[in-house]
Amino acid sequence: MRHGKRRRSLLGQMTSIRQAFFLALMMLVMAGIVIVVCISLRYTNSMVYENSVAYTKQIVSQVNDDIDSYIQYMENISTMVSSDPDLQSYMFGRDQEAGKRLEEQFAIALQSHTDVRNIGIIAPDGRYLINDAQTKRNLYTVLSEQPWYQELLEAPGGTALSSSHVQNLVEGKYPWVITLSRVIYSREKSSEQGLFFIDLNYESISRLCDNNSVGRQGEVFILDKKGNIVYHPRQQMLYGGLLTEYTEEIMACRTDSMRIGKGRNEKLYTISRSSKTGWTVVGSVYTAELLSGDMQTKLLYLLTAFALCAAALLIANVLARSITGPIQRLRDSMARIQEGKFDRAHLEVETRNEIGVLTEAFNAMTDRIRELMEQIIHEQKEKRKSEMKALQSQINPHFLYNTLDSIIWMAESGKTDEVVLMTASLARLLRQTIGTEEEETTIAREFEYVKSYLTIQKMRYKDKLDFFMELDPSAGQEMIVKLILQPIVENAIYHGLKYKETMGMLSVVGYGTLDNIIIEIRDNGVGMDRETLEHIFEKHKVNYQSNGVGVYNVQKRLQLYYGQGYGLSYASTPGEGTVVTVKIPRMHRRQKQLSEAIGGGNEKI
Amino acid sequence: MRRYKIWIAAAVMLLVCAFFGFWIAQGRTENTRYTVAFVGKSPVESSDFWTSVRSGMEMAAEEYGVELTCCYSDAETNWEEQNKILRDVIQEHPNAILLAPASYTETIPVMEEIKSEGIKLVLVDSEAERQIQDAVVSTDNVEAGKKLGTYVRQLMRDKEGSIALIGHVRGVSTAIDREEGFREGLQKREKDIVDVVFCDSRYDVAYEEASELIRSHPDLKVIAGLNEYSTIGAARAVRDLGKQGQIYMVGIDSSMETITMLEAHVVTGIIIQKPFNMGYVAMEDAVKLIQGKPVEKRTNSGTKLITRSNLNVEENQKILFPFDSKK
Known part of the structure; x- marks a missing residue:
């Protein structure tokens, strides 16, 4: 008894084939959906992350290239202007006419490049021309104390690109700029040397960085050789101490991406270093944000799975009914015959499959039974008749x-x-x-x-x-x-x-x-x-x-x-x-x- | 009956699907922009301090997706106009108001109106007599005054001479607190204060008052301005009267002109606030209040002493000179 019970399958315990069929179909479909969803979720989870890293890397290296070419472009302008003979003759020959022409050149450069904050020269004797003749030099600024000038003197090629700093050369103005400077050597006397510089504001750089932000809350920022901030979309917040970036960790990092921070504040840094500028372009994005997109995808998957389950429920129901329907009709017909109701026993054969054949055989059988019964009734009647007669x-x-x-x-x-x-x-x-x-x-x-x-x-x-x-x-x-x-x-x-x-x-x-x-x-x-x-x-x-x-x-x-x-x-x-x-x-x-x-x-x- | 059950189950599942779909769509489109109004007490453009405050607010506004509107009275003393502006702003019914009250006492009724309208109120820079606001973000003015007083005491260590104080607006909380702190910082030298005058936050008045002080007090050794206007006005007078090097011109708040005069040794030292931080934190607090999150009731945005010698230290430059990527 117990042995038999154990061998009975789960589906066998169902009272109707339809129920069992429906359940089996549902379980099969559900299992399929669950497996697919699980795989999808797992896959997207890692894929979203991989994709974001790859995407951010691409963007960051793109920004790096853009900045390189931007700086290259500015250096070209610098070369062009500084190689102008007027500059030589004004700086070393004190030619006032050349100075006028140089001023015009500066005016053109300033007009055509809104990202140039200052353009100027300082002659060895202290004469200067910054932007135009009206601009006065800040007399309290000692040039040799300026870090960007010290950098220039140490630079091997006679040109230097500074980090972000406050330019206090112009009287009453203290803008944050990046300075491109070069030493100008006199053609006649090589011992004499002057200074040419272009101050860049952040118009172009901010555009390059901000337009390529990664993610909704992601940012692209730039660090210099020493790990100081060159540009950050929220630079003032960094300056005010309202925001900190893991600059030391970034500078110490040897790979091109890293994750740092805890919980919701975990950030993904993607790093691209430029050999030209010596700067490091960093893409920063909250991993939580990356996964928020992932959450929506997950939700969508679950939703789809749910909808599929609902559809499967309906289809399984329809299928189960279409297959077990004829069997149920057969069963009902048999029940009628059991009650002796032969009149509605005959079934329509709808399909040509096994059940169709079964139905056909059943019909033939009931017909035969019915014939035999009629025969018996007739014989009985005859028999009774003759018996009655005898009696x-x-x-x-x-x-x-x-x-x-x-x-x-x-x-x-x-x-x-x-x-x-x-x-x-x-x-x-x-x-x-x-x-x-x-x-x-x-x-x-x-x-x-x-x-x-x-x-x-x-x-x-x-x-x-x-x-x-x-x-x-x-x-x-x-x-x-x-x-x-x-x-x-x-x-x-x-x-x-x-x-x-x-x-x-x-x-x-x-x-x-x-x-x-x-x-x-x-x-x-x-x-x-x-x-x-x-x-x-x-x-x-x-x-x-x-x-x-x-x-x-x-x-x-x-x-x-x-x-x-x-x-x-x-x-x-x-x-x-x-x-x-x-x-x-x-x-x-x-x-x-x-x-x-x-x-x-x-x-x- | 069983057939019905299956249809009902399917219908329920579809309904749940629809609900989730709706929820997701909602989540995507949901972009509630808060509206926050800043009501200042003097024209923002005319002051580097308030420009920085506003840029801090703007930074936070952008970060939190807030629509920020700014309005202000034409003069710091004009509390009546500010009250009128505030009542107009209340009509607009923003989620929060950031307010720099023009008066320590007269602004209170309007502040009560703001609160009764259910609008969150964050005070910036200055305070009022009664604590009605949800939060206040300001420089600890007593501390700022004390730092200045201490600095002056050190300058006067081995010198004799009198001290004059030029306040900005009589009765304003910042002026009261700064003077109190200043006196505290001076310690024993408090007795050397010969006069306290007010300039109503106007350069010309400060200039006149300072000139008068210099004339009437030949032994004047220190002039202390209590805000940007009083410091610059007084410094101009010192410069124009050729008293630089003889009179220690000190003050609170910086502007490009103050820096220039600091470089030119007209101004000896200033206490600077952190206006950008002030604006940023105020806006951040406003957003948190709207969202029902807890905030610090009182935030001190910090101060720093700037002298000629530490002017060019990068750390100080970062606070002194606003970083603007657009210019």
């Missing part, structure tokens, strides 16, 4: 002989009227017996028959028998198996009244109840004792005085015809008389019984 009572030859003898006797004594009456009664009696092949007759005609018989008997037993007959008209038209009452009446006369000393009375009363017809045959004869009554329906109790049909035959016929529960019942008191009750169903009742017995649709048969 049908015949006119007792004794009775016929006695009656004819009585007629002769009455004719001899000239009782013409009585002869006529008895002969007519006998004729009716015989007519009824030989009448037709019909099994049934109306109760009225059966009463007529009994009346004919009793009339004859009354004439024979003049002083010993009288009778009374009454039939409810509504019961008269109901049908009854032929020749039922006569043997009973005969029995009553021969066993009940014949031995009675006084006048015997026999009454036959027929009436209908709702479903049945009741006919009572009552005599006031000698009655029966209990033992006789108990054995009244036994076959061997064939009365030698009757035609041998007896109570057994009548009862057998009635029950064959109407079923158990109908037929005769005896009640008797010794010395007082006997009551025989015949109970048969009414016509409508019988039809219903018939249909119930054979099956729903077999009324036609």
Whole structure:
């Protein structure tokens, strides 16, 4: 038992194939979706990060290239202006005319490049030209103290690019700039040297960095050789101490990307170093932000998975129904056949698959069963017919002989009227017996028959028998198996009244109840004792005085015809008389019984 | 019945999907821009200090996606006009107001109106007599005054002479606190204060007052200006009267002109505030208040002493000279 239970599969425990099928399909689809989603999520998680790193790297190296070419471009301008002969002649030859022309050149340079904050020269003797003739030098600024100037003096090629610093060369102005400077050597006297510089504001650099920001909160900033900030989109915040970047860690980092910080403040730095400027371009982005995009993707995946599950639910349902539907119909049909309802057993064959074949075979089978059943019913009917015939009572030859003898006797004594009456009664009696092949007759005609018989008997037993007959008209038209009452009446006369000393009375009363017809045959004869009554329906109790049909035959016929529960019942008191009750169903009742017995649709048969 | 169940389950799942979809779409489009108004007490453009404050606010506004509007009264003393402006601003019903109150007492009714309208109120730079605001971001003015006083005491260590004080607006919290701190910093030399005058935050008044002080007090050794206007006005007078080197001109707040005069040795030393930080933190506080997050009730944005010798130290330059990537 336990062994069997263990071997039963989960799906086998479902009560219907459809349920099991539906569940299996759902589990399969769900498992598939879950696996795909899990893989996708895992994959996107790392992919988003990898992609962002790759993307940021690309941008940062692009910014680095842009800045290199920007600085290169500015150096070219610087070279162009500084190689101008006017610059030489103004700086070393003190040519005022050349100074005018140089001023024009500066004006052009300033006009065409809004990102140039200052452009200027300082001659070895302290003369200067910055931007234009009106701009005054800040007299309190000592050039040799300026870090950018010190850098220039140390620079090997005579050119230098400073970090961010405050340019205080011009009176009253203290802008943050990046200075491109170069030493100008005199062509005549190489010991004499002046200074040319261009101060760049952050217009171009900020554009290069800000336009290429990585992510919504990402930033691109620039560090110089020493790790000081050259440019940062939020430089003032860095200066004010409101913001810090991990500049030391960045400078120490040997790879081109790093993650630093904790939790929500974790940042991804992507680093690109320029050999030209010596600067480091850094892309900074919060990893949380990278993953926020990832979160949306994840949510989208989950959403899709959910929608797919819903769709799978519907499709699984439809599929399960389409496959198990025919099986269920087959099952329902079988249940109907079990109940004996063959009329709706035939199924439409919808498909050509196994179930179709099964349905076809099932149809063939039910058809065959139905045929066989019809055959059996027919045979049964035939059999019963012949049996009934065999059981049908015949006119007792004794009775016929006695009656004819009585007629002769009455004719001899000239009782013409009585002869006529008895002969007519006998004729009716015989007519009824030989009448037709019909099994049934109306109760009225059966009463007529009994009346004919009793009339004859009354004439024979003049002083010993009288009778009374009454039939409810509504019961008269109901049908009854032929020749039922006569043997009973005969029995009553021969066993009940014949031995009675006084006048015997026999009454036959027929009436209908709702479903049945009741006919009572009552005599006031000698009655029966209990033992006789108990054995009244036994076959061997064939009365030698009757035609041998007896109570057994009548009862057998009635029950064959109407079923158990109908037929005769005896009640008797010794010395007082006997009551025989015949109970048969009414016509409508019988039809219903018939249909119930054979099956729903077999009324036609 | 079972068939219904399956349809109901599917419908529920689809509904949940729709809900999530809606939620995601919402999350993407959700871009609530807060509106914050800054109401100053003097024209922003005319003052490097307020320009820096505003650029700090703008930086934070950009970072937090805030729509910032600025308005201000034409003069620091004109609290009536500022109240009028404030009432107009209340009509606009911004999420928060950043306010530099023009008066220590007279601004209070309007501040109460702001709070009763459910608008968050952050005070910047100055304060009012009653603590109605949600937060205040300012320089610790007592501390600033004390630093200045201490510096003056050190300058006067082995010298005799009197000290004059030029305040900006009489009765304004910053003036009161700075003077108090200044006196505290001077310690024993507090007795040398010969006069305290006010310039109503006007260069010309400060210039006149300083000139008058120099004339009337021949032994005057120190002039201390308590804000940008008083310091610059007085410094101009010192320069024009040729008293540089004889009078220690000190003050609070910096501007490019103060720096120039510091370089020219007209001004000896100044206490600078951190206006950018002030503006930034004030805006940050406003956003946090709108979002219902906790903030510091009082933030000290810090001060620093700048003298001729530490002027060119990079750390000081970073605070002194505003960084502007657009110019």
